[in-house]
Amino acid sequence: MRVLLMAYGSRGDVEPMLALGTALQALGAEVRVCAPPDFAELLDGVGIPLVPLGPSLRDMATKAVTETAKPPVESLPERAARMVATTYQAVVTAIEGCDAVVATGLLPAAAAARSAAEELGIPYLFVAYFPTYLPSPHHPPLAWPGRPLPPGVTDNRVLWDQNAEHLNALFGEAVNTHRSAIGLPPVDDVRDHVFTDRPWLAADPLLSPWPQPADLDVVQTGAWTRPDERPLPAELEAFLDAGEPPVYVGFGSMPVRDPHDVTRAVVEAARARGHRVLLSRGWADLALTDEDGDCFLVGEVNHQALFGRVAAVVHHGGAGTTTTAARAGVPQIVVPQMADQPYWAGRVAELGIGVSHDGPTPTFDSLSAALGTALTPDIRSRARELAAAIRTDGAAVAAKLLFDAVGPHTGPASA
Incomplete structure (x- = not known):
């Protein structure tokens, strides 16, 4: 089995994917990672090939912090369109011969990864690292830049409905324009399209439980942590x-x-x-x-x-x-x-x-x-x-679930 792990984000997004990657390797799978170039040395250290994705994230993040007073050169929808195109090209380069894609990180990037998987007819999985990224009646959504949560609204279902509308306004055109360009049909709800109806939650159930009952069929595996045997300097x-x-x-x-x-x-x-x-x-x-x-x-x-x-x-x-x-x-x-x-x-x-x-x-x-x-x-x-009560087997649990769903063979498969 060959698996592509896509993480457009910081080290906190990439490191758990490396934990999953090493657990998959232990089961005999081949693994590739598509992530920002900042983490090339990190991936070299664990022997997992990196397909660079976009420019340096550290440079972008530092610029965002130090230049907050300056108006952005691009609007958020314009940046989303560029991210979709950039991510798609990187994923298409990396996905050849893969049997499944596991994605996390920024929504437009994950949407591009799902489009690439859809083109090839291979399974796509989305993973979140904390519960409040996923829709639930038990918590409100995150507030997006320029889209604060409306004051006075306390019904979480209403807030999540508004969140879906906001994300469609921010990212819908970028995602669907790109899907049209590569011959795929448009999607009505970008958020639900990216998350799927069965996302994974890579978080410890004691530290970060997924409250029930909920509308999504969330698979909570435990946190993905890679054992680190390096001595201290x-x-x-x-x-x-x-x-x-x-x-x-x-x-x-x-x-x-x-x-x-x-x-x-x-x-x-x-x-x-x-x-x-x-x-x-x-x-x-x-x-x-x-x-x-x-x-x-x-x-x-x-x-x-x-x-x-x-x-x-x-x-x-x-x-x-x-x-x-x-x-x-x-x-x-x-x-x-x-x-x-x-x-x-x-x-x-x-x-x-x-x-x-x-x-x-x-x-x-x-x-x-x-x-x-x-x-x-x-x-x-x-x-x-x-x-003493925190689990340490999350990555192994997730690797076994993926291996069982996709199978050890090479070539397109369906979960």
Whole structure:
């Protein structure tokens, strides 16, 4: 069996696909990944071929953060049309000989992946990494740029109906114009076309349950996490051994405004609480603010090995970082920036394993207060208790489901 995994998004979108890819390889499948070129080195490290998709996502994200005051050159529908065309060309290049496509990420990109799969007559699956991306009577949809949720409306079904209308207005023309150009019929509802009536949810059922009853037949597999056996760098080991566990601070593949001010705020807040600091450079380009020995800067490291050795994890609230910290049994302070991150911040607070920071920009006062709460014995104890109950087999479960549905043979198949 040959499988194409398509992820147009940040590291948080790509990394779970690598977990699924390695689980599929263990069953004897051949795997290719279609993703932004930023992750070429990451895929080289796991031996999965990459077909680059579009320009550098890091460059685009950094530009979006640093140039928020400037009007966009293109409208969102225009950008959607370009994304559909770019993704389709990349997927068509990668899909030859494949038996199935698994897609995630931005809606126009996933729509293009489904069109390519439809042309070849092979199964297409969509996966979400958090429940509130999928329609449900139990939660409202995410608010899209320029399309805020209407005030005063509390019926989630009404909000999801409006969400479908908004997404059709934003992306319908781009998707259907492209489908017409390649000889496919138009779709009436872009969102439901991309999600299908049986999407997968790659999230831990304890951390992130899918509430029932629901209209969609969601298949929740558990979070897709790739085991990481890399040792920590010797210099980092020496820092960890030289004192009490530090507070980890990192925002993953998420640029932030004023990274110097953010770094200074979190370092000073941690110091005021008597803690050393471990900064992760990431796409925010965090850097040391002074040469004092109580702070250490790291790049790409094994979070699975690291998080169990820190006092707390201050992060942006990506699905992967939240799950890894929860598995490590360490208190979390989530500083959400966008998209699914407010959801994860809320879940961390609801579960009693950490603190949801109010807003995307931490200050000395806000971080000091958050650390004071997160490091209490009750939260430490709850974090350790919950860690033991989190599943670790999500990628293996999903790989087996896909293998059983599509089969080990080569050539077009139907699920």
